[in-house]
Amino acid sequence: MNSNKLSKGELTKQRLLQSAAKEFAERGYHEAKISTIVSNVNLTQPSFYLYFKNKEAIFQELISHFRNQLIPFVERTYEIAKLPHDEVPQRIQVGLSHLFQFFASDPNLTKVAFYQSEQGEEFRLVMIEMMASIFKHYQEVGLIRSSLFIEVAAEGFIAMLDRFTYRIILTNERDIDTLAKQMSDTFFYGILAER
Amino acid sequence: MNSNKLSKGELTKQRLLQSAAKEFAERGYHEAKISTIVSNVNLTQPSFYLYFKNKEAIFQELISHFRNQLIPFVERTYEIAKLPHDEVPQRIQVGLSHLFQFFASDPNLTKVAFYQSEQGEEFRLVMIEMMASIFKHYQEVGLIRSSLFIEVAAEGFIAMLDRFTYRIILTNERDIDTLAKQMSDTFFYGILAER
Amino acid sequence: MNSNKLSKGELTKQRLLQSAAKEFAERGYHEAKISTIVSNVNLTQPSFYLYFKNKEAIFQELISHFRNQLIPFVERTYEIAKLPHDEVPQRIQVGLSHLFQFFASDPNLTKVAFYQSEQGEEFRLVMIEMMASIFKHYQEVGLIRSSLFIEVAAEGFIAMLDRFTYRIILTNERDIDTLAKQMSDTFFYGILAER
Amino acid sequence: MNSNKLSKGELTKQRLLQSAAKEFAERGYHEAKISTIVSNVNLTQPSFYLYFKNKEAIFQELISHFRNQLIPFVERTYEIAKLPHDEVPQRIQVGLSHLFQFFASDPNLTKVAFYQSEQGEEFRLVMIEMMASIFKHYQEVGLIRSSLFIEVAAEGFIAMLDRFTYRIILTNERDIDTLAKQMSDTFFYGILAER
DNA sequence: AATGAATGAGAATTCATTCAT
DNA sequence: AATGAATGAATTCTCATTCAT
Numbered sequence: 001m002n003s004n005k006l007s008k009g010e011l012t013k014q015r016l017l018q019s020a021a022k023e024f025a026e027r028g029y030h031e032a033k034i035s036t037i038v039s040n041v042n043l044t045q046p047s048f049y050l051y052f053k054n055k056e057a058i059f060q061e062l063i064s065h066f067r068n069q070l071i072p073f074v075e076r077t078y079e080i081a082k083l084p085h086d087e088v089p090q091r092i093q094v095g096l097s098h099l100f101q102f103f104a105s106d107p108n109l110t111k112v113a114f115y116q117s118e119q120g121e122e123f124r125l126v127m128i129e130m131m132a133s134i135f136k137h138y139q140e141v142g143l144i145r146s147s148l149f150i151e152v153a154a155e156g157f158i159a160m161l162d163r164f165t166y167r168i169i170l171t172n173e174r175d176i177d178t179l180a181k182q183m184s185d186t187f188f189y190g191i192l193a194e195r
Numbered sequence: 196m197n198s199n200k201l202s203k204g205e206l207t208k209q210r211l212l213q214s215a216a217k218e219f220a221e222r223g224y225h226e227a228k229i230s231t232i233v234s235n236v237n238l239t240q241p242s243f244y245l246y247f248k249n250k251e252a253i254f255q256e257l258i259s260h261f262r263n264q265l266i267p268f269v270e271r272t273y274e275i276a277k278l279p280h281d282e283v284p285q286r287i288q289v290g291l292s293h294l295f296q297f298f299a300s301d302p303n304l305t306k307v308a309f310y311q312s313e314q315g316e317e318f319r320l321v322m323i324e325m326m327a328s329i330f331k332h333y334q335e336v337g338l339i340r341s342s343l344f345i346e347v348a349a350e351g352f353i354a355m356l357d358r359f360t361y362r363i364i365l366t367n368e369r370d371i372d373t374l375a376k377q378m379s380d381t382f383f384y385g386i387l388a389e390r
Numbered sequence: 391m392n393s394n395k396l397s398k399g400e401l402t403k404q405r406l407l408q409s410a411a412k413e414f415a416e417r418g419y420h421e422a423k424i425s426t427i428v429s430n431v432n433l434t435q436p437s438f439y440l441y442f443k444n445k446e447a448i449f450q451e452l453i454s455h456f457r458n459q460l461i462p463f464v465e466r467t468y469e470i471a472k473l474p475h476d477e478v479p480q481r482i483q484v485g486l487s488h489l490f491q492f493f494a495s496d497p498n499l500t501k502v503a504f505y506q507s508e509q510g511e512e513f514r515l516v517m518i519e520m521m522a523s524i525f526k527h528y529q530e531v532g533l534i535r536s537s538l539f540i541e542v543a544a545e546g547f548i549a550m551l552d553r554f555t556y557r558i559i560l561t562n563e564r565d566i567d568t569l570a571k572q573m574s575d576t577f578f579y580g581i582l583a584e585r
Numbered sequence: 586m587n588s589n590k591l592s593k594g595e596l597t598k599q600r601l602l603q604s605a606a607k608e609f610a611e612r613g614y615h616e617a618k619i620s621t622i623v624s625n626v627n628l629t630q631p632s633f634y635l636y637f638k639n640k641e642a643i644f645q646e647l648i649s650h651f652r653n654q655l656i657p658f659v660e661r662t663y664e665i666a667k668l669p670h671d672e673v674p675q676r677i678q679v680g681l682s683h684l685f686q687f688f689a690s691d692p693n694l695t696k697v698a699f700y701q702s703e704q705g706e707e708f709r710l711v712m713i714e715m716m717a718s719i720f721k722h723y724q725e726v727g728l729i730r731s732s733l734f735i736e737v738a739a740e741g742f743i744a745m746l747d748r749f750t751y752r753i754i755l756t757n758e759r760d761i762d763t764l765a766k767q768m769s770d771t772f773f774y775g776i777l778a779e780r
Numbered sequence: 781a782a783t784g785a786a787t788g789a790g791a792a793t794t795c796a797t798t799c800a801t
Numbered sequence: 802a803a804t805g806a807a808t809g810a811a812t813t814c815t816c817a818t819t820c821a822t
């Protein structure tokens with residue numbers, strides 16, 4: 001599908017990126033060894049430098065690839081706020097599910113981007129920003145209670161998303177949709193009974 | 196007994212532990228340098244080995260110290276479930292505030308234990324366990340709604356706690372009690388309006 | 391015969407030689423990179439080995455080319471001694487000027503041959519030899535004072551030639567003829583006043 | 586004499602400097618290997634970094650040491666111009682002899698400073714400057730002919746000095762004083778006979 | 781209780797060179 | 802006549818750790 005006639009070199013580069021994602025995910029930036037990255041794709045070390053200037057460069061290329069996918073994803077998610085207001089929970093839940101799926105689609109990359117890179121926090125902030133903006137919109141139109149502390153809620157939401165992403169990536173213990181549903185439920189309705 | 200009259204050696208050891216916590220917190224285990232740890236307390240490298248077998252040992256001693264404080268703390272928090280049932284939110288909120296305070300009391304150590312060590316996840320699981328047990332209890336007595344997914348809620352709660360702990364440690368942007376209140380509010384009542 | 395219609399391959403070889411002269415001149419043998427030599431003529435590294443066995447080979451080809459030009463030049467300069475004896479200073483000065491001109495005609499090559507190669511000293515010795523022989527001849531016929539230490543004078547003359555060649559190559563600060571004249575003047579008449 | 590109670594470390598550092606001077610002199614900066622420098626004094630590579638930040642640092646320390654000796658030497662030589670004017674040739678010759686001796690006293694260092702470092706030219710310029718100033722002075726008082734091109738003469742003088750220094754360093758073929766005398770003679774009186 | 785001096789093991793990176801096409 | 806892809810062999814430098822004092 002996305003492998004339409006890659007030249008040998010391009011293929012090697014992709015293989016290196018994948019191998020690097022795995023190595024970085026497993027050991028973190030500094031403990032990741034170029035020797036491991038290359039030997040996993042049956043290359044020698046000098047070959048690495050045919051494709052990347054140095055260790056930092058391949059790392060940044062991974063992060064940058066992640067950003068290039070994440071940002072549009074987030075942009076699209078903003079749209080939620082522009083849709084008709086019925087079934088808001090339903091919509092957010094679907095959006096959440098999509099995010100989980102996106103992160104789960106390349107676990108190594110996600111792990112590197114969120115947990116091994118200095119940009120991880122930047123990515124979180126982008127998402128918090130997005131949630132805050134969505135929450136604010138719905139608060140204005142009365143779907144979200146006016147007493148909610150938007151910033152705390154947005155950050156808390158992303159904290160949960162983050163945690164369950166981590167779970168999904170590390171252990172496949174639940175199916176994603178169910179998890180999205182349960183997390184949304186908790187978040188929307190809170191935990192208390194009567195009131 | 197382990198009184199305040201520390202011998203010179205014991206004092207040096209304490210200073211090393213503190214310096215190490217700082218260094219590990221700032222750079223992570225692998226990037227932390229023994230040379231930095233010792234020079235921050237005006238010692239030479241060989242002196243380090245008078246007190247600790249190796250780098251791993253001082254790290255584990257830090258983690259172990261953290262565990263020794265955290266576990267009793269958590270045990271005590273369990274007690275919440277055994278108290279009279281009025282004012283549950285209030286109680287949980289106070290517990291949360293205490294946790295924040297505990298973590299904030301030694302930010303370097305907390306950072307290392309939660310974010311730089313492999314045991315970080317273990318500590319989180321202990322806390323999730325605790326929350327789940329508390330939630331379960333309150334669900335049984337009807338204070339928490341029966342439709343709540345306990346495990347997800349507990350894990351979500353700790354995810355938020357985790358996130359805001361991180362915020363508190365890194366930036367002192369809010370006072371802890373307010374944050375505890377706002378996070379509790381979000382979590383207890385959810386975000387939606389009507390209900 | 392080795393006419394101006396160069397085949398493509400011969401042309402490429404010449405281009406490589408020129409590029410190499412530049413690179414060797416700028417960085418010296420060991421710091422010169424084949425990658426730079428080839429990329430300056432828009433070739434890839436393997437192409438280099440189509441024309442030269444290795445780095446050493448292209449270097450020696452440059453030196454050898456220089457020698458092939460220098461030796462006849464020196465031979466011809468010997469002729470000075472065989473000419474009528476009037477206007478000796480004038481003749482030597484003209485010879486000097488020619489040498490300067492020769493060296494300046496391919497600065498990169500000259501720089502490499504004299505200052506970057508082990509054969510540089512050999513070239514200097516050849517020239518010292520030549521000057522000594524010329525001086526000796528003129529000493530015998532009484533044009534050069536009998537108290538002159540021929541070897542030292544010859545070596546000193548070449549030392550100056552060498553230095554000013556270096557100047558000419560690196561900075562075009564003076565016109566060559568003037569320099570030749572001033573150097574000759576210094577050398578012929580010494581520096582003292584009276585006499 | 587200059588080895589009054591060096592601590593072991595200081596001694597090792599001196600040994601490394603000497604070994605480095607030798608290695609740099611023989612192979613030039615880039616081809617010099619730290620492995621050779623250390624193994625010549627029976628140390629392992631990491632020990633090198635106990636004493637010098639890197640290869641560049643030890644090199645600069647050598648050059649800087651050379652400069653610290655050369656500059657005062659040159660300053661003192663300036664004094665020649667301030668002395669009574671009889672026996673000028675004699676004085677310059679003695680100064681020359683001293684310079685030769687100075688350079689010969691640490692051949693490796695001299696070779697490195699003059700021929701392997703980028704500062705070599707700077708050192709030459711300082712000396713040319715000095716000679717020009719001396720020549721100018723004597724020209725003004727009539728000891729040096731007014732038709733002399735001071736700059737060319739000064740540069741030529743240093744060129745000879747340079748050359749014979751090189752000879753002295755590489756081969757001990759003549760005794761220094763004789764060489765100084767012969768070079769001075771050539772330079773002062775020129776080469777021509779009658780006039 | 782502490783240090784001066786030294787090292788073993790390993791990591792990234794560079795570069796001339798080759799192979800297959 | 803030329804290139805895409807790859808590598809062997811070095812080399813600098815870092816760091817935890819040890820030894821002798």
